[in-house]
Amino acid sequence: MTHPANGAGSPLHLNRPRGRDAWRFARQFFRSPMTTASLVPSSSYLAERMVAPIPRTGDPAVVELGAGTGAFTAAAQRVLGGRGTHVAIECNREWARLLASRYPGVDVVCADAHDLLDVLAARGMRADVVISGLPWAAYWPKDKQPLVELVADSLVERGSFTQFSYAWSRWAPPARRQHRELRENFEETVVSRTVMRNFPPAYVYFARRPRA
Numbered sequence: 001m002t003h004p005a006n007g008a009g010s011p012l013h014l015n016r017p018r019g020r021d022a023w024r025f026a027r028q029f030f031r032s033p034m035t036t037a038s039l040v041p042s043s044s045y046l047a048e049r050m051v052a053p054i055p056r057t058g059d060p061a062v063v064e065l066g067a068g069t070g071a072f073t074a075a076a077q078r079v080l081g082g083r084g085t086h087v088a089i090e091c092n093r094e095w096a097r098l099l100a101s102r103y104p105g106v107d108v109v110c111a112d113a114h115d116l117l118d119v120l121a122a123r124g125m126r127a128d129v130v131i132s133g134l135p136w137a138a139y140w141p142k143d144k145q146p147l148v149e150l151v152a153d154s155l156v157e158r159g160s161f162t163q164f165s166y167a168w169s170r171w172a173p174p175a176r177r178q179h180r181e182l183r184e185n186f187e188e189t190v191v192s193r194t195v196m197r198n199f200p201p202a203y204v205y206f207a208r209r210p211r212a
């Protein structure tokens, strides 16, 4: 089903949300703007960038934070093509249920991203790749431990972490703090070009090799 607001010419056309996802996002944004942080799901163009670090061979362990209605989940599942494991952590109960029904191959956990290490410990795994669709608000430290540190601890030695941010906010203090935390916790942090084909335009941080 195509959403009427999703026709060519509309900025939402870029993000081409599935079914009723545009409505789901808009409704959820007005209910909880700090947690949802976007009026629409991310575009497939941004999703392709986000999943680029997933290895194309072997059985990688992929963990997704803030999976929403599945924009990055779908792209990660396409790359995995049945290989490895894919755990998606989403705090919104309704969306966690939706994800579980859409992606039976994904281990969907309705939890706070700060529970990441417990979720992985319960499965006896560490992540090769962590993909985050989380908003800034989720990065505010809980129990004094910054989330970026938890992510670094969850990864294997040569693991990688991707996080997107909106271009308009690039020089805002929370974005600069996030970049600093990535540099402190990873040996290498690369920033992508702006993905214009997303509403709003966004860019991606690729952080690799967590510092010990």
Ligand SMILES: C[S@@+](CC[C@H](N)C(=O)[O-])C[C@H]1O[C@@H](n2cnc3c(N)ncnc32)[C@H](O)[C@@H]1O
Pocket (backbone or CB within 6 Å): 035, 036, 037, 038, 040, 041, 042, 065, 066, 067, 068, 069, 070, 071, 072, 089, 090, 091, 092, 095, 111, 112, 113, 114, 132, 133, 134, 135, 138
């Ligand atoms: C900007 S949306 C991104 C959704 C999806 N990844 C996308 O790009 O379309 C942020 C998502 O993070 C989830 N979220 C926010 N804070 C969270 C937290 N502390 N733990 C887990 N999920 C969280 C929200 O419910 C929402 O689904």
